[in-house]
Amino acid sequence: MGMSHDELQRRAHEHLLLHFARNGAFGPDAGELLVLERGEGPYVFDTRGNRYIDALSSLFCSQIGYSHGEEMAAAAAAQLTTLAFNTNWATAHPPAIELATKLAELAPGELSHVFFTSGGSESVEAAWKIARQYHLANGEPQRTKAIARDVAYHGVTLGALSFTGVRPMKEPFGPAPIPVRHVSHTGAFRAPDGQDEAAFCARLLAEIEQAILAEGPETVAVIIAEPVQNAGGCLVPPAGYWPGLREIADRHGILLVADEVICAFGRLGEWFGSTRVGGRPDLITTAKGLTSAYAPMGAVLVADHVAEPLFADKRTLLHGITFGGHPVSAAIALANLEIFEREGVLENVRAREPFLRERLQTLRELPIVGDVRGAGFFWAMELVKDEDDTTFDADERERLLRGFLPRRLLEAGLIARADDRGDSVLQIAPPLISDEAVLDEIVERLHGVLADAGAYMGVGAAVAG
Numbered sequence: 001m002g003m004s005h006d007e008l009q010r011r012a013h014e015h016l017l018l019h020f021a022r023n024g025a026f027g028p029d030a031g032e033l034l035v036l037e038r039g040e041g042p043y044v045f046d047t048r049g050n051r052y053i054d055a056l057s058s059l060f061c062s063q064i065g066y067s068h069g070e071e072m073a074a075a076a077a078a079q080l081t082t083l084a085f086n087t088n089w090a091t092a093h094p095p096a097i098e099l100a101t102k103l104a105e106l107a108p109g110e111l112s113h114v115f116f117t118s119g120g121s122e123s124v125e126a127a128w129k130i131a132r133q134y135h136l137a138n139g140e141p142q143r144t145k146a147i148a149r150d151v152a153y154h155g156v157t158l159g160a161l162s163f164t165g166v167r168p169m170k171e172p173f174g175p176a177p178i179p180v181r182h183v184s185h186t187g188a189f190r191a192p193d194g195q196d197e198a199a200f201c202a203r204l205l206a207e208i209e210q211a212i213l214a215e216g217p218e219t220v221a222v223i224i225a226e227p228v229q230n231a232g233g234c235l236v237p238p239a240g241y242w243p244g245l246r247e248i249a250d251r252h253g254i255l256l257v258a259d260e261v262i263c264a265f266g267r268l269g270e271w272f273g274s275t276r277v278g279g280r281p282d283l284i285t286t287a288k289g290l291t292s293a294y295a296p297m298g299a300v301l302v303a304d305h306v307a308e309p310l311f312a313d314k315r316t317l318l319h320g321i322t323f324g325g326h327p328v329s330a331a332i333a334l335a336n337l338e339i340f341e342r343e344g345v346l347e348n349v350r351a352r353e354p355f356l357r358e359r360l361q362t363l364r365e366l367p368i369v370g371d372v373r374g375a376g377f378f379w380a381m382e383l384v385k386d387e388d389d390t391t392f393d394a395d396e397r398e399r400l401l402r403g404f405l406p407r408r409l410l411e412a413g414l415i416a417r418a419d420d421r422g423d424s425v426l427q428i429a430p431p432l433i434s435d436e437a438v439l440d441e442i443v444e445r446l447h448g449v450l451a452d453a454g455a456y457m458g459v460g461a462a463v464a465g
Contacts, residue, residue: 005047008035022402034410039066042431042438044415055416055428055442060230060262060378061293064339065431071339072294072332079331088116088325095330102337103301106271109280113307115317116325117298120261120287121155124224127283127300128159128178129319130310131222131255137309140253143221145179147211147254151421152185153231154224154259163224166231166421181211185229186237189371189382190389190423201238209248217252222283224257227273233380233425234373242279255282255306261298265289266340266432268376269349276375282306292336297329345432349376355436359443366450367460377432381450383424385459392424396457400424404456405449412445426450 003011012035013027026033035047042065044054057063079095086093100114115130117123128146135143146163148154154163161170162178165185170176184207188194193203212220223245229235249256258281263273265286270276272284283306287298310317323329340346353376360379363369370384383400385392392400397420405418405426417427430442454460 005035008047009033041065041067042434050413052410052413052415053430053438053442053445055414055430057377057429057431058293059288059417060267060429061288063266063289063292063432064336064343064345065433068292068294068335068339072335075331075335076295076328079328083327086327087320087322089320093325093327093330095327095334096325099325099330099333102334103299106337107284107301108272108275110304111281111284111301112304113302115300115302115319116330117287117300117321118296118323118326119298120285121157121160122321122324123261123285123287123298123300124155124160124163124259125157126319126321127224127257127285128163128222130283130300130302130306130317131257133318134255134306134309135221137312137315140218142219143254145181145215145220147208147215147220147223148180148182149185149225149229150182151187151232151235152182152226152229152259155261181215183207183211185232185235186241187229187232187235188238189373197238198240201240201244204238204241205244205248208245212248212252212254217254220252220254222255222257223249224259226259227263227277227279228268228375228378230262230427231419232421232423233382233419233427234375234378236373236375237277240278242274242277246280249282257281257283257285259285261285261287262289262378262429265292266346266349266376267378267429269346269353271346290336291329291333292339294336295326295329295332296323297326297333298324343433348434349432352434352436352439353377356430356439356443359440360446362443363447363450366447366454368450368454368457377430377434379429380425380427381446383426383450383453385457387460391422392457397424400453400457404453408449408452412449414442414445414449416446 012033025031036044037047038045043051045051083093103114104112115126117126148163150165152165154160158177162176162180165182193199245256258274258279260273268276274281282303284301291297360372368383369381370389371382374380401418401420409416419425
């Protein structure tokens with residue numbers, strides 16, 4: 001504790017393995033690592049005292065920002081001095097029971113049972129195992145397959161990685177343990193029929209139907225999808241898509257899983273993103289915003305009919321996580337949900353979404369911005385190299401997304417996400433407590449950064465000449 005900035009840089013290089021990062025990019029003979037030491041409202045501060053707008057909510061997690069530490073500390077302290085820890089392995093404790101009850105009250109439909117985890121990948125893994133036990137109990141052991149979407153990210157554990165549709169993340173780890181058929185995502189920008197919403201939706205649903213028929217409907221256990229897909233850049237579904245998924249799943253006896261690790265707890269202006277898109281899932285996976293990242297926690301919400309076989313005589317739920325439903329995390333989650341209600345967090349997102357949408361659309365005037373898309377406080381700008389919306393090639397994406405943009409964003413005092421799934425995307429997901437002044441400042445800084453990015457990549461130069 002109390003290390004200097006330079007000492008922190010050195011120790012990080014020597015001892016800390018960064019997640020999803022090029023570890024060799026930081027160190028004495030490379031770049032400087034951003035080390036954040038405190039937060040306040042929607043802002044974070046690094047070890048040099050520089051202030052940034054956290055326009056990514058610390059990877060879609062910090063829904064209520066950084067000013068509720070004392071209240072969360074009080075909730076944690078009260079629990080720590082009562083019962084520091086107990087599992088949910090055939091025992092329970094009041095915070096887990098109270099939190100499960102609260103989530104059941106907030107959830108749509110009949111999702112009234114809750115299985116706690118420590119994070120998003122664990123939630124996806126748990127949902128699969130619960131779905132498998134459901135089908136086994138119903139005498140359908142052959143339902144071992146899943147339908148998921150291209151480019152979608154569902155987690156890094158080997159089961160969750162099976163559903164993930166990003167090949168470079170999967171290939172180093174061998175064959176997937178779960179057979180998964182990947183179908184098209186809901187990105188309309190480059191789709192030939194993307195401007196005809198009804199036709200686009202019908203084609204996507206027909207593709208899913210055909211995939212199920214090709215695999216054998218009796219072998220498919222789940223369809224898993226995010227209400228708004230993160231990877232690929234905030235891919236919003238066309239109207240009718242989620243009701244269509246529900247109809248297909250019902251017709252073939254398949255369970256529908258909404259992966260809401262990002263979309264739940266206000267990101268789309270609702271407790272659950274499924275509500276926003278008209279979804280009626282059998283299971284919902286959550287994490288991130290459940291505690292607004294004041295503690296690690298995830299949960300799977302399970303519909304009554306899916307949970308029912310687990311209560312049969314002599315039947316054991318064959319899955320468990322040591323820290324799932326940790327009493328301190330559960331106490332913090334309850335405090336988080338109380339803050340949501342007390343401070344009108346969902347109402348803030350709903351009220352300010354039109355303003356944010358309108359301001360972000362102004363970025364289209366920049367030649368490098370081909371598309372702006374999203375919902376709630378969850379948005380992406382797709383970056384292109386010319387007026388024909390041509391994608392950048394691999395070398396160009398390396399220069400832009402891993403070279404120029406990360407550095408320029410920090411110079412602008414802005415934390416956002418440059419992402420590469422073949423298409424070049426810049427994402428924002430502001431804290432849900434952001435007011436119009438903060439949202440306006442985010443867009444102003446984005447405008448400057450993207451104007452400079454266009455100049456750096458030579459986008460629009462030929463037209464201007």
